[in-house]
Amino acid sequence: MTDRQDKPFGLSDLEAIIARRAKESPDVSYTAKLVAAGVGRSAKKLGEEAVEAVIAAVENDRNGLVSESADVLYHLLVVLHARDIALQDVLNELERRTAQSGLAEKASRGA
Numbered sequence: 001m002t003d004r005q006d007k008p009f010g011l012s013d014l015e016a017i018i019a020r021r022a023k024e025s026p027d028v029s030y031t032a033k034l035v036a037a038g039v040g041r042s043a044k045k046l047g048e049e050a051v052e053a054v055i056a057a058v059e060n061d062r063n064g065l066v067s068e069s070a071d072v073l074y075h076l077l078v079v080l081h082a083r084d085i086a087l088q089d090v091l092n093e094l095e096r097r098t099a100q101s102g103l104a105e106k107a108s109r110g111a
């Protein structure tokens, strides 16, 4: 059995695909096209997809929210790749935050 059959598809799998496809020609890869256009382009796409996810959530469009969430996660990983930030750095930050409730963190900032 391959790794892929042993475990469900995860964000680290997509991160690896993005890193591989970014090296391809922009003619054959959307990822490569985005990366070649500069971080501003992928960041703008991330913002657009986030707004579309927000709209799907507010409209209670379940399928739309799943689809737009996938777009958000893909474009976020492209932005992280463009800025040379590993997904693990983000996961480490999330793990660090598990030591404290979000409300306690907010109160510590006086917010």
Ligand SMILES: N=c1c2ncn([C@@H]3O[C@H](COP(=O)(O)OP(=O)(O)OP(=O)(O)O)[C@@H](O)[C@H]3O)c2ncn1[C@@H]1O[C@H](COP(=O)(O)O)[C@@H](O)[C@H]1O
Pocket (backbone or CB within 6 Å): 017, 018, 021, 022, 028, 029, 030, 031, 032, 045, 070, 071, 074
């Ligand atoms: N997960 C994704 C993924 N999600 C969304 N998208 C693309 O993101 C774009 C979303 O933008 P829009 O909905 O605005 O569509 P669009 O008008 O075509 O986009 P623009 O021309 O405005 O950039 C679409 O072109 C989608 O195809 C993705 N493109 C690629 N992937 C993954 O990346 C892998 C490699 O893809 P390539 O780099 O294209 O080989 C794929 O096998 C997938 O695993």
